[in-house]
Amino acid sequence: MNGCQTGKILCILLVACVLMIATSSSLRADDVRALTGRTFAQLARGGLLYDNWLAERGVAINETHPAYPAAGTQKGESTWRCKECHGWDYKGKAGAYSQGSHFTGIKGIRDYANQDPHFIARIIGDDLHAFGDRLTKEDVEALALFVAYGQIDTDLYISRETKKTIGDATNGGRIYLSTCTKCHGYDGKEINFKDDKSPEYIGTLASKNPWETLHKIRWGHPGTPMISLVFLDLKEQLDVLAFCQALPAE
Ligand code: HEC
Ligand code: HEC
Structure with missing residues (x-):
């Protein structure tokens, strides 16, 4: 082996190492498990509230949110959900x-992300958001924790073009089949989400809206007994998403 070849091999090894470190640290940076105890519990609640604080708290509102723009086509209660204005991928107009x-x-x-939760709490409580006393102080703290430490950069894990995740369906199956099956069935068809009975199963939603599915895998479904998997590695949560995407859509 000549010097030039050795140099090339070393160079390839170095690039591989850098890539490995970059990939693993991008997963670790979003690892919320550094939080413990009550703070972790509040954070988990924040994820549910972001999805649908009205369902989680049993609040009903008949009007459209005053800050919901005329350009939008949604009306009434759903316009009060954080996800409706800021997205399942947390990117608003820059995302899905x-x-x-x-x-x-x-x-x-x-x-x-990673900003001071106290400062975020003030934004959530501002006049524009108009939540007033519909949200308690604890709710706002939980939401602020979620914004600071619970959100992730979904583009690192889900392709915008193909909507496929980098997760591993085989490993995800171990988790899904021992956990989610209890309520959703082996094929994800046990609960049909559409009121008009047209089929929308776990497989349907996971392929159509992987960002929403991942959010629910991480935090649970508001107002139901569905559990949160945020105590697992993000990698494992993505594995569950990959398995959900492999389930039948119809
Ligand atoms: C009806 C739409 C609407 C809803 C619902 C809504 N927001 Fe907002 N939010 C806005 C608007 C508009 C802004 C200002 C964005 C700007 O400055 O361009 C904003 C700004 C923010 C910001 C600051 C973003 C930035 O980069 O300046 C945060 C954080 C935030 N909202 C969190 C939340 C949370 C948490 C909820 C749910 C409890 C929520 N929002 C619900 C419309 C909404
Ligand atoms: C204790 C029962 C239970 C368990 C366990 C459970 N879920 Fe759920 N899940 C529900 C209920 C109830 C709903 C709400 C159904 C509805 O909208 O009518 C739901 C909703 C969902 C939705 C949203 C569907 C939609 O369109 O709104 C997804 C995605 C989902 N579950 C995935 C999972 C995954 C993945 C697991 C395993 C990690 C899991 N669930 C575990 C009960 C459960």
Whole structure:
């Protein structure tokens, strides 16, 4: 082996190492398990509230949110959900809601990842958001923790073009089949989410909206006994998403 070849091999090894470190640290950076005790419990609740604080708290509102723009096509209660204005991918107009029936033109919450939860709590409590006393102080703290430490950069784990995740379906199957099956069935068809009875199963949603599915895998489904998997590695949560995407869509 000559010197030039050895140099090339070393160079390839170095690049591989850098890539490995970059990939593993991008997963670790979003690892919320550094939080413990009550703070972790609050964070988990924050994820549920972001999805649908009205369902989680049993609140009903008949009007459309005053800050919901005329450009949007949604009406009434759903316009009060954080996800409706800021997206399942937390990127607002820069993400999946850049078009379609959920477009609002509002920006996401990504700029506030890893920022001071106290400061975030003030934004959530501001006049624009108009939540008033519909949210308690604890709710706002939980939501602020979620914005600071619970959100992830979904583009690192889900392709915008193909909607496929980097997760491993085989490993995800171990978790899904021992946990989710209890309520959703082996094929994800046990609960049909559409009121009109047209089929929307776990497989349907996971392929159509992987961002929503991942959010629910991480935090649970508001107002139901569905559990949160946020205590697992993010990698394992993505594995569950991959398995869900492999389930039948019809
Ligand atoms: C009806 C739409 C609407 C809803 C619902 C909504 N927001 Fe907002 N939010 C906005 C608008 C508009 C802004 C200002 C964005 C800007 O400055 O361009 C904003 C800004 C923010 C910001 C600061 C983002 C930034 O980078 O400046 C955070 C954090 C935030 N909202 C969190 C939340 C949370 C948490 C909830 C749910 C409890 C929520 N929002 C619900 C419309 C909404
Ligand atoms: C204790 C029962 C239970 C368990 C366990 C459970 N879920 Fe659920 N899940 C529900 C209920 C109830 C709903 C709400 C159904 C509805 O909208 O009518 C739901 C909703 C969902 C949704 C949202 C569907 C939609 O369109 O709104 C997804 C995705 C989901 N579950 C995935 C999972 C996955 C993945 C697991 C395993 C990690 C899991 N669930 C475990 C009960 C459960």
